[in-house]
Amino acid sequence: MGGDHGPSIVVPGVAQAAQALPGVRFLLHGDSARIEAELARCPAARAVSEVRHCDKAIAMDEKPAQAMRRGKGSSMWNAIESVRADEAQACVSAGNTGALMAISKLILRMGAELERPAIVANWPNMKGVATVLDVGANVESDADQLVEFAIMGAAFHHAMHGVERPTVGLLNVGSEDQKGHEEVREAHAILREAKLDFDYHGFVEGSDLAYGVVDVVVTDGFTGNVALKTAEGMARFFSNEIRTTLTSGPLAMLGAMIASGALKRMRQRLDPSRVNGAPLLGLNGIVVKSHGGADANGFASAVRVAINLARSDFRAEIDRNLKSLTAAAAKDEASKAGQDQGAVE
Amino acid sequence: MGGDHGPSIVVPGVAQAAQALPGVRFLLHGDSARIEAELARCPAARAVSEVRHCDKAIAMDEKPAQAMRRGKGSSMWNAIESVRADEAQACVSAGNTGALMAISKLILRMGAELERPAIVANWPNMKGVATVLDVGANVESDADQLVEFAIMGAAFHHAMHGVERPTVGLLNVGSEDQKGHEEVREAHAILREAKLDFDYHGFVEGSDLAYGVVDVVVTDGFTGNVALKTAEGMARFFSNEIRTTLTSGPLAMLGAMIASGALKRMRQRLDPSRVNGAPLLGLNGIVVKSHGGADANGFASAVRVAINLARSDFRAEIDRNLKSLTAAAAKDEASKAGQDQGAVE
Numbered sequence: 001m002g003g004d005h006g007p008s009i010v011v012p013g014v015a016q017a018a019q020a021l022p023g024v025r026f027l028l029h030g031d032s033a034r035i036e037a038e039l040a041r042c043p044a045a046r047a048v049s050e051v052r053h054c055d056k057a058i059a060m061d062e063k064p065a066q067a068m069r070r071g072k073g074s075s076m077w078n079a080i081e082s083v084r085a086d087e088a089q090a091c092v093s094a095g096n097t098g099a100l101m102a103i104s105k106l107i108l109r110m111g112a113e114l115e116r117p118a119i120v121a122n123w124p125n126m127k128g129v130a131t132v133l134d135v136g137a138n139v140e141s142d143a144d145q146l147v148e149f150a151i152m153g154a155a156f157h158h159a160m161h162g163v164e165r166p167t168v169g170l171l172n173v174g175s176e177d178q179k180g181h182e183e184v185r186e187a188h189a190i191l192r193e194a195k196l197d198f199d200y201h202g203f204v205e206g207s208d209l210a211y212g213v214v215d216v217v218v219t220d221g222f223t224g225n226v227a228l229k230t231a232e233g234m235a236r237f238f239s240n241e242i243r244t245t246l247t248s249g250p251l252a253m254l255g256a257m258i259a260s261g262a263l264k265r266m267r268q269r270l271d272p273s274r275v276n277g278a279p280l281l282g283l284n285g286i287v288v289k290s291h292g293g294a295d296a297n298g299f300a301s302a303v304r305v306a307i308n309l310a311r312s313d314f315r316a317e318i319d320r321n322l323k324s325l326t327a328a329a330a331k332d333e334a335s336k337a338g339q340d341q342g343a344v345e
Numbered sequence: 346m347g348g349d350h351g352p353s354i355v356v357p358g359v360a361q362a363a364q365a366l367p368g369v370r371f372l373l374h375g376d377s378a379r380i381e382a383e384l385a386r387c388p389a390a391r392a393v394s395e396v397r398h399c400d401k402a403i404a405m406d407e408k409p410a411q412a413m414r415r416g417k418g419s420s421m422w423n424a425i426e427s428v429r430a431d432e433a434q435a436c437v438s439a440g441n442t443g444a445l446m447a448i449s450k451l452i453l454r455m456g457a458e459l460e461r462p463a464i465v466a467n468w469p470n471m472k473g474v475a476t477v478l479d480v481g482a483n484v485e486s487d488a489d490q491l492v493e494f495a496i497m498g499a500a501f502h503h504a505m506h507g508v509e510r511p512t513v514g515l516l517n518v519g520s521e522d523q524k525g526h527e528e529v530r531e532a533h534a535i536l537r538e539a540k541l542d543f544d545y546h547g548f549v550e551g552s553d554l555a556y557g558v559v560d561v562v563v564t565d566g567f568t569g570n571v572a573l574k575t576a577e578g579m580a581r582f583f584s585n586e587i588r589t590t591l592t593s594g595p596l597a598m599l600g601a602m603i604a605s606g607a608l609k610r611m612r613q614r615l616d617p618s619r620v621n622g623a624p625l626l627g628l629n630g631i632v633v634k635s636h637g638g639a640d641a642n643g644f645a646s647a648v649r650v651a652i653n654l655a656r657s658d659f660r661a662e663i664d665r666n667l668k669s670l671t672a673a674a675a676k677d678e679a680s681k682a683g684q685d686q687g688a689v690e
Binding site for chain 1 (some may be wrong): 471481484485516518524526540551553554555556562567569570572575576577578581583589591593594596597600602604605606611
């Protein structure tokens, strides 16, 4: 029921995703009359869907605390609850992000030691698409949380793009070891020493987001959110400039008309809906946020993210890496204690 | 002597700036043989310049600490020293940024209570050019420092663009009062109450940098540096995409050729050298950093920034606002103490 368009984009999105990745079935939570009306127009979706009626829906502007108190029995609540009850392997929602995070955390609980789930951005760059996290949930992140982001981001990138050992970079203001604040320097030291299922590249800078220097970029939610929105704003600025430029006079318009095929292909390559679908990481269960303004293509892309995650072993990979980190830290403590004892003797 | 090109861009840059803003004289510090060779080719610069020879120059890759220890007598040192000695009203350098900050701080000392000078970015956006600070010097900034950035940024924007009461926004992850970490929320509370020579707009988000919602955007040096480099990277990404698109086939190339005039005007509008010249704010004196890779146009733009600042009363404006803030805080304390006393009686 969520997002700017509700069932009118969710149902055709489900149809698209079902055709691309067969063998998946869908529980559609919400107002059955509206959903059935869409399904009647979309036999490909009807064939794979079951409708679960509820009267309530969470408004896009509802505060998270309010949504938690009053959300029980809403379409969002029921969708997440179906994941907890093992009826569904993943939940996809285009609804209110704050409410989705709060209710997911309440129902599914955190697996990692994060305060709130981390949000991933799929970031188009010169070499393809990078995984960037956190982009908004945790405004302050200590070194251990940054390391958790690295582990979760690498597992997500592996599941989504099939890269065996993703490269991971830590966002900073320079590449030397002594740059940045304490949290990033400490996380850098931990990641450099740890033996995990990915390759730690070291520090990266803001410009490396566009250059595609690493597969996974790790940062706190404050910096990540500002960087993401800065990039989105700049993208809109540049496309406005191109549009203004190419309609600025008869010659420019003629040129633009002739080059229109190539310009259209460029817009598609940079189209954010091609990479729509941001998982909330750190939960005991898969929840994927679709952009509220996404169209059916975009919603289908978010559904594909959820299916890829559900079919992968990314949660086992996260657990394995977290355990190997804890074991290494314990061993380190033990050897330190041994040395201290040696010094006393 | 600094930057990628040294005197070969500095001297023609001086000539350009002198023609645009007559009545200014220049002290050129560095290797007199190289400078004189350039001046011989550039009579407009020779007419307004005096050469101050020195043998030493600070390398672009020298560490700030090393530059401070060994920099005495270098061209950068002497240029800053001429500001301290009141021989010059401002210093412009295309050299090593870290060294320029460290030596400026050592020689001129901080006027504001900052750890290091704040660096300003002149940020092109949909409405013109905004002033964004800090973009790199102070990786952690408390609420008082953010308020100082607001005061200095507004005074700079006034001096540079003639805007009587600039609008100032604080960069955050959302616009509601409770968003963000403690430092931004506290700075927000101070700026909302203070009566200063600018209009405090409230929180702005990363996307507002491109939209041009406010004249001055205030943030800590970590977030500001990441945002600036993210935007620079995205700008390069988009221009690469446009180039690739418009050379992707014979039709696209024909279109691009026809539209080339308009495309060239667009590139000029987005050209960072048009707005080159980043002042180091918070010092007892004017020091402007020109981008190391800037050409003569770019260097001239940095010189114009320095001249505009030197001719304005921006330092008096900063002092006035800092004092009015301190006075308000003292009054607040006194009235609180009075209330406490009242409660005791």
